[in-house]
Amino acid sequence: MADDPTLKLEAARAQPLWPRPPAWAVALGLAAGGFLIAYPAIFPSPFSLHLMIMIFLYALMAQSWNVMAGLSGQISLGHAMFFGIGAYAASVLFAKYGVSPWIGLLVGMAISALAAAAVGLPTLRLKGHYFAIATLLIGSGVQIVFSRWEWVGAASGLYIPIERTSPWLSFQFHGAKTPYYFLALGAAALGYLLVWHLRRTRFGFRLQAVRDEPEAAASLGVAVSGHKVLAFMLSGAMMSAAGTFYAQYVLVLDPERLFSLDISILVLLMTVLGGSGTLWGPALGAAILVPLSEYSRIWFGGTGRTVDLIVYGILIVLICMFRPRGLLSLIEDRLRRREGERA
Amino acid sequence: MTSLLEVQGVTKRFGGLTANSEITFDANAGEIVGIIGPNGAGKSTLFDLITGFERADAGEVRLDGRRITGVRPDRICALGVGRTFQKLKPFADMTVAENVMVGALARTHRMREARDRALEALAFVDLLERRDRFARELSTGQRKRLELARALATGPRLILMDEVTGGVDQRTIPGLIELVLSLKARGLAVVLIEHNMAVMMRIADRILALHAGRRIAFGPPAEVRQDALVVDAYLGSADHAA
Numbered sequence: 001m002a003d004d005p006t007l008k009l010e011a012a013r014a015q016p017l018w019p020r021p022p023a024w025a026v027a028l029g030l031a032a033g034g035f036l037i038a039y040p041a042i043f044p045s046p047f048s049l050h051l052m053i054m055i056f057l058y059a060l061m062a063q064s065w066n067v068m069a070g071l072s073g074q075i076s077l078g079h080a081m082f083f084g085i086g087a088y089a090a091s092v093l094f095a096k097y098g099v100s101p102w103i104g105l106l107v108g109m110a111i112s113a114l115a116a117a118a119v120g121l122p123t124l125r126l127k128g129h130y131f132a133i134a135t136l137l138i139g140s141g142v143q144i145v146f147s148r149w150e151w152v153g154a155a156s157g158l159y160i161p162i163e164r165t166s167p168w169l170s171f172q173f174h175g176a177k178t179p180y181y182f183l184a185l186g187a188a189a190l191g192y193l194l195v196w197h198l199r200r201t202r203f204g205f206r207l208q209a210v211r212d213e214p215e216a217a218a219s220l221g222v223a224v225s226g227h228k229v230l231a232f233m234l235s236g237a238m239m240s241a242a243g244t245f246y247a248q249y250v251l252v253l254d255p256e257r258l259f260s261l262d263i264s265i266l267v268l269l270m271t272v273l274g275g276s277g278t279l280w281g282p283a284l285g286a287a288i289l290v291p292l293s294e295y296s297r298i299w300f301g302g303t304g305r306t307v308d309l310i311v312y313g314i315l316i317v318l319i320c321m322f323r324p325r326g327l328l329s330l331i332e333d334r335l336r337r338r339e340g341e342r343a
Numbered sequence: 344m345t346s347l348l349e350v351q352g353v354t355k356r357f358g359g360l361t362a363n364s365e366i367t368f369d370a371n372a373g374e375i376v377g378i379i380g381p382n383g384a385g386k387s388t389l390f391d392l393i394t395g396f397e398r399a400d401a402g403e404v405r406l407d408g409r410r411i412t413g414v415r416p417d418r419i420c421a422l423g424v425g426r427t428f429q430k431l432k433p434f435a436d437m438t439v440a441e442n443v444m445v446g447a448l449a450r451t452h453r454m455r456e457a458r459d460r461a462l463e464a465l466a467f468v469d470l471l472e473r474r475d476r477f478a479r480e481l482s483t484g485q486r487k488r489l490e491l492a493r494a495l496a497t498g499p500r501l502i503l504m505d506e507v508t509g510g511v512d513q514r515t516i517p518g519l520i521e522l523v524l525s526l527k528a529r530g531l532a533v534v535l536i537e538h539n540m541a542v543m544m545r546i547a548d549r550i551l552a553l554h555a556g557r558r559i560a561f562g563p564p565a566e567v568r569q570d571a572l573v574v575d576a577y578l579g580s581a582d583h584a585a
Contacts (some may be wrong), residue, residue: 009466011476017455019475202448202457209434216432216490219394220497221420221449277436311390 003004018200036185040178049177053249054326055290056184057242060191061135061263062270064238067195069268070277071204072231073211074124075132078139080263082112082236084146086243087258091160092152094170101171105244107239116236118230120229136264158253171248178247187245193237196279198234207231239267258324273319275326284328288315345408346371347532348501353392353402355385362388365402370549372500375523377547377564378536379384381576384553385427386536390503393534394426395419406501420449425494429505429536433478440465440474442489446496464492468522484511484519491522501552502526504535508542508554520546535549544568550578 061083068076072150089111090104123134132242147155150271163170173179198204206227209217214224267282270289275281289312296308323329346369355363362385370376378386391397393404403412406422409508414422425446431465434442443461444454451457468488472482481489487507494502507523508516516539523546526533537543543550543564550567552560554576560567567573 005466005471009462012462017458067353079581111535200454200456202452205437205445205448206439208441212434212436213432215396215416216428216434216493217445218396218416219420219426220446220493221417221426222445223415223417226396230579 013117027262033249040181044129044178046177048171050179051291051294053180053184054294055286056181056188057246057249058266058270058290059283060184060188060287061242062267062274063188063191063195064235064242064287065267066271066276066282067198067238068232068235070271070281071195071199071211072212072228074228075129075233076135076232076235077132077261077264077268078119078135078137078142079235079239079267080259080261081115081135081139081142082103082239082244083246083263084142084255084258085112085115086240087247087253088146088152088158088243089240090244091158091247092252095158100169101244101248102169105241108240108244112236112240116232117229120232124228124232124262125225127331136261139259139264140261143255146255146259149308153253160247160251160253162228162251172251184245184249187241191241192279192283194238199279203227203230269316272326273315275328278326278328281326281328285326346394347407348534349405349408350389350393351403352406353389353399354403355376355388355392355397356400356480361556363399364394364494366551366556366558367402368551368558368561370501370534372532373527373530374548375527375533375535375546377543377550378534378553379540379543379550379567379573380553383555384552385556388556389553390426390505393419393503394424397410420497420499423498423500424503425497425499425501426503427487427490427494427505429509431483431490431535431566433481433486433489435477435479437478438474439470439476439478442478443492443496446493446494447519449497460496461492464496467495467525468492469518482512484515487511487519488522495526499531501532501534507535507537508539509537516542555560 018261038050043049060078064082065079067074068074086108087103089108090101093099093104093107094101103295110280119138123131146152152158161173167173167179185339199208206217209220209222210224210227218224243258247258266289271282272285273288274283274285292311293308296311300307319326348370350366350368352365352367353363354361354365359426366385366389368376370514378389388397392399395418398413403410405411406424409422411422412417419443422467434445437445440458440461443464444457447457447460451460455456462471462474465474470485470488470492473561478486478489491504504523504574505520511519520542523533523535545565549562550560550575551558552570552573556573559572559576560570
């Protein structure tokens with residue numbers, strides 16, 4: 001008897017905990033993975049490698065922003081501060097004390113998580129836009145501090161000393177871009193793996209509940225502001241890791257650029273464009289916006305900066321009008337549904 | 344014997360408005376207590392005071408003899424109190440099963456176990472078939488049942504339900520009533536806010552009548568129905584009994 005409620009419950013229980021990805025998604029994933037690994041052999045030019053390195057880094061940064069906005073519903077407008085902290089922590093430790101940037105990476109992540117807790121504890125209790133405003137102001141405050149701080153080079157920043165003896169330990173490969181390519185790819189892959197896993201944990205479920213309906217989440221036993229603060233700490237630590245990688249890549253610390261509002265806004269744009277709250281949306285957004293900005297710089301020279309901002313503006317308007325949940329929203333909805341449920 | 348839920352003289356003021364004024368009532372395990380009163384009588388505020396969303400200015404709430412006034416909502420859930428909201432709050436971008444799993448995760452850390460508990464709760468409210476839909480795709484009646492399943496998955500001893508039959512298709516009302524009665528049969532204390540007087544008179548063991556933030560009657564339905572103050576304030580004027 002197919003209508004027997006007990007049998008129906010048994011059938012539902014027998015299903016796997018998570019829906020299996022459809023064959024086309026697995027095939028697409030494998031193909032994309034293979035392509036990314038073979039890419040440096042196919043396109044060895046410095047520019048094509050640079051382009052991909054920036055896409056990977058921005059994909060990681062946008063994902064970190066997505067942990068905060070897409071998973072727990074809080075809009076941060078100051079994410080560049082964690083990027084800068086990650087860059088400075090590792091580089092200053094290396095330049096002044098000879099500490100390997102790999103250690104610096106972890107130190108930067110820890111400092112960023114603490115900074116996120118310090119900012120989040122008082123502001124994430126408040127409803128509405130206070131968190132966005134607070135992060136915007138604190139973000140620019142941190143930039144000013146670093147631009148005045150003599151010990152770390154103030155406004156002129158810091159050059160990271162060249163080290164040639166042990167490239168992997170000192171995280172410097174100079175002329176060679178391929179090692180940076182794989183490091184950036186690995187960092188992004190780790191970040192996405194982490195968030196993929198997070199979405200399937202108790203913590204991830206509770207964050208999504210807080211994002212959708214904080215009061216309902218509280219009534220179901222979720223400590224709302226505590227969860228937001230934890231998400232912000234995790235998000236800040238991820239952003240910080242990207243900052244460390246970036247600084248070792250460009251070998252110069254420039255507070256104007258590292259803490260710039262542009263970065264905070266770009267990670268937002270990429271995530272919203274690709275699909276906030278989705279796993280692959282931030283990567284898609286980075287894959288569209290990074291080439292746009294790099295090519296507009298090439299085609300229009302110094303004035304290109306404004307051209308890409310105009311295009312960003314147009315893109316955001318289009319997204320708001322036609323796909324407010326981002327480009328990926330359609331596909332992800334289908335992926336998360338089980339076979340047979342797909343109408 | 345102390346009741347599972349004891350509300351003792353709670354008062355809540357919002358600026359100059361007194362939403363709840365010295366309200367006292369109690370609810371036992373295996374009992375349905377109904378709260379009636381016109382809009383603005385303070386019914387939902389009373390729920391918020393019991394579940395920790397608002398803090399009482401005076402009086403106290405006890406669960407199983409333990410004072411829970413001023414305790415955070417998530418802690419109150421952990422103590423065994425579930426609730427639904429008048430304005431429905433589904434987690435729109437999660438599936439139906441995932442919504443209920445959030446409730447179940449209040450009692451377990453294991454995802455597999457949470458899913459099993461969620462499926463049971465969904466079967467109980469007859470939403471099992473819809474488990475892989477997104478919550479935003481459900482009708483109002485289905486969303487009400489989803490909220491109930493979610494609250495039940497937290498394993499409550501006391502459940503507070505705000506407007507069980509309000510705004511749902513008339514044909515689904517008997518099913519919802521069945522649900523409430525089976526919760527009582529399971530030994531839960533059920534406190535519900537309900538505008539449908541016919542339903543209330545039939546299923547409630549005791550009724551608390553509020554008017555302008557004050558308790559005007561508390562007792563068995565037959566008694567409350569005869570109460571002059573209730574007839575005046577509620578039944579007589581707007582005739583919700585029809």
